Amino acid sequence: MSPSLRRAAALLPVPLVAGALLLPGNASHADAPPELDDPAAAAATWAVSQLTDGTHASGDHGLTADLALGFAATGTAGDAAERATDWLAATADDYITRGDPGSGTVFAGGLAKLALVASVEHRDPSDFGGLDLTALLLERLGD
Template sequence: MVALLCGLSLIAPASAYADPVTHNRTDAAAGWLARQLVDGERFEAEFGGVTYPDQGLTIDAVFAFAAARTADDYADRAVAWLARPEITAGYVGSGGEAYAGAHAKLLLAALVAGEDPASFGGVDLTAGLSALLTSSGRFSDQSAFGDYSNAFSQSLALLALDRTSAGAPVSAVDFLVGAQCPDGGFPLDFGVTPCESNVDSTAMVTQALQATGRHVKAQQGLSWLVGVQNVNGGFSYGTFAPNANSTGLAAEALFTGGRLAAGFKARGFLKSLQVGCAGAVGDRGAVAYQASGFDPGTAVRATAQAVLGLAGVGLAHLHSGGSAGAPVLACA
């Protein structure tokens, strides 16, 4: 019996052991995020008392774990959940519905995780995304509810396809370049007059253009970002106060584009929003949405997007294969 018990102890799952302790702010944020996953594998959204799978936020977590190079076991479980046929189909569309942004984001996640995108959840994500490329170069939704594709979906498509053997279509890159506003930034929605640059979309577009070799246009967008950065290092969405989501996106773009001074200022703002040792034990490591304080309703998404900014890693440079476990912030 003693031998049997000893043998069982050798194959105990990783979750049976205490999470690693860390002084690294990025690792602590990723660790907190990992511990928020439902059943250690997914995020959910609730509307009208009904719970739905939140594939998009789950993918954000996969990106965060890859950027921090930690919580890799959580990332593996999240990817396995995303690869369930009903979860994949419910996200990218089925029965005549097909969504460009979902195809692009899930394709990028599959590639980051080292999965086969030609057979992910029973779907060929590369072919599905390519089928949504229109003659204008825009990746558009096929839906009875309208076309909600925008600068985010176009940027994600370029970032994902750039990793494939065929690369990103030139027409799609040209289309995104053509959306640039006169001030150098990029709008969220295409074809809107007047053209209004947006922090979040400019951060995404510059990463896509940097990855696909359009460095001049990418640098123009980054110059616009630097010009709208707040004194405290944060970035705002529109006229609202600086927030972690926009700042996280901007920071990863700035680091990717070599704008290190602005990137470090943005990172400093993100750290100022992070719950430290003075906070509740269960909140330590999380990044609040705004300086007003920690709110569990917004902290998950804020932390997921902040991690890439804290790590200084852009979407084009994410790869799986980090350490296991959900690091806990070290406190005396």
């Protein structure tokens, strides 16, 4: 290959790349995401929208309790935390017995989480959903 042919071959990509860069693109620009002044409030708004009947996370006690704790920690979600806590109180026995109320078997994880939710939501853990969560937790320590 002659030197002039080599030089031409080496320089050929330059105008091709320059031309490609100057051509108008067909892709449209995506809309910019909305400004999030308060990410915690944005997250709480989304989480509240996921609650079934505005009270619980599809019947999942643990997730509902996690959401209530998150709402309390960030000071977001308004009365959604109260509604979630009301639902947890109404279904507390089902949660701590894993769906087998009256079995005598109480699970400490759910029990402790409910006691924490009750406390952070300014409810009485010794009378939450008709249960004395504090006494039940103390009994678990003895087991």
